[in-house]
Amino acid sequence: MKRRDILTAAGVGLAATALAGCNDKSEKPAAGESKQASEQQTFNWKMVTSWPKNFPGVGVGAERFANLVNEMSGGRLKVKVYAAGELVPALEVFDAVSRGTAEMGHGAPYYWKGKVPAAQFFCALPFGPNAQEMNAWLHRGGGMQLWEEVYKPYGVLPMACGATGVQTAGWFNKEINSVDDFKGLKMRTPGLGGEVLTKMGGTVVNMPAGEIFTALQTGAIDATEWIGPYNDLALGLHKASKYYYTPGWQEPNVTFELDVNLKAWETLPDDLKAIVRAAARDVNGDMLDDYNAKNMEALEQLREQGVEVRRLPDEVLSRLKEVAAEVVDASASADPVAAKVWEQQSAYLKRLYEYAELNEKDIYNIRG
């Protein structure tokens, strides 16, 4: 699931003009209050998001973040969540926070890769880090420092705020038995995954979420990737396609971001800053737990409804991996900031992958 899909799915009609009536000012403490007045100031903040109302997984996670901040601050920092399109369109979340239209935003870093090419390296990479590895890099491997550095010129402070874990390879109406089967395949798959498909001889056809089902059913596309069983079941994709392929090589994890306008951030007292940071970390873990549990349950339901789960052949995965490495390197080389991030990140991830071989991977394999 990427860029234009979310855009149209959420309805772009309700545009930024809806902001006109909003009051951006924080409430000032009344005269005569205690000397701790500054700490008692109340802030009413807006959080724009890339998600439709009640969107499973990531949308629910954004709501959890706002509720946590409201509860922990005892109402001193009230965060109101806006669905995509309510104040600004889904893909303008980063811009809106950057220019101060909203104090906060929640979205996926790769949605603004057109503006900030390095952003996708904090989000998802084909054959790249899973959630655990991305978190280790971000919080102990220098990732967050780089991310803050990359967003600073835009006046935005980023925090990791949610992860999907491993996704699936997608829904197919044609069998994939060899690399040749990608030739001429019409697939809806955006981003770096789409670039890989093009290099494999396929044709990328992008479209909003609402059109995928019909496109699959009519044969306008042969295949589509969305998120994982939890969100895919909700969209009903199994009713329009034959095979559900694994594993999700194109996105072994997607990390979502909380954006905070830097000028607004500096007006917060230290306790509220700490509350925002902890709420983001809470959601970062909780959303992954949610996806792991719900994806498992949804796949069981899909299988009960007759969905055939297939694994991409080794030969195909090997070729996809080679092509993905070229695509990621090319993407990094095209932008000096992205190149700097990828140089540090790729070296660190290589060390993490080597360590995972000895323990994490082995436990999966011997448990059988």
Added chain:
Amino acid sequence: MKRRDILTAAGVGLAATALAGCNDKSEKPAAGESKQASEQQTFNWKMVTSWPKNFPGVGVGAERFANLVNEMSGGRLKVKVYAAGELVPALEVFDAVSRGTAEMGHGAPYYWKGKVPAAQFFCALPFGPNAQEMNAWLHRGGGMQLWEEVYKPYGVLPMACGATGVQTAGWFNKEINSVDDFKGLKMRTPGLGGEVLTKMGGTVVNMPAGEIFTALQTGAIDATEWIGPYNDLALGLHKASKYYYTPGWQEPNVTFELDVNLKAWETLPDDLKAIVRAAARDVNGDMLDDYNAKNMEALEQLREQGVEVRRLPDEVLSRLKEVAAEVVDASASADPVAAKVWEQQSAYLKRLYEYAELNEKDIYNIRG
């Protein structure tokens, strides 16, 4: 690392009598304060822990929890951390919180399995869940509800508060080439792992952390398990043993717990309750990130110092797995509460493992 080791490592000399001079009462708001007085009440709480001062990983995580609560509450809930032995011995943390000697505690659930046999199922199981799977079960699979139910009769509210991820199989001065090599092996390895070793024909020799190095060097023991590279390097075990075996079949993860005295909990206003819960979730993720990064770095250092990393043979791991399954089942059957937990948990984990086969495990394998 388990029970008695921590006990002696931290020095049991400073006993619970040190509590005599402590004031357990929270500060009351002065008369004349605003109508929000109850929310402005200040609480001074003690948190006893099972960890020596500045203990890498888990000990640092406990300090992080206290700092987060102090910062987020703006000093309204001040948590003071006590190292093992300062107020109560390492293994009496649960008891101390249960009887209200301290309002909070941080330790490992399986330290009190003698009192609460079901506790270890929320902590670590041989060939059991990794950190990600344990978290999905706890926070979305009914685990936390069971954990709260199990601790309620003791007046303790538990929260997951930290994880180690996959540990290592330990340090050996004898090669393990077949299941027969466990016969007569003298190994320091407590808990369920120790029970497995005994069934394999080995001899479990338990001793405190401070004695392990000399015991290895003098041949009093042939092998020892501790935690993982990060903590093992700090203890210098590589200087007294030949081989470092992987994977950590006995503990694919250890989850740590925050304990809160239930009566004390009920005195907290809602905002402070939310702050405590979010701080625990923050540490739950952050400590895993810390272990993943630092274990990787420490193993690199160990290898630079000439440590030979070996993998246990498949034949050995298969047999260990069979025996571990018997040991876990027997442990659950011996206590009705543990049996209830394990019945629910084992069914849920089986579903999670099956899902992991398709995606998480496959990504590790194809990434190569």
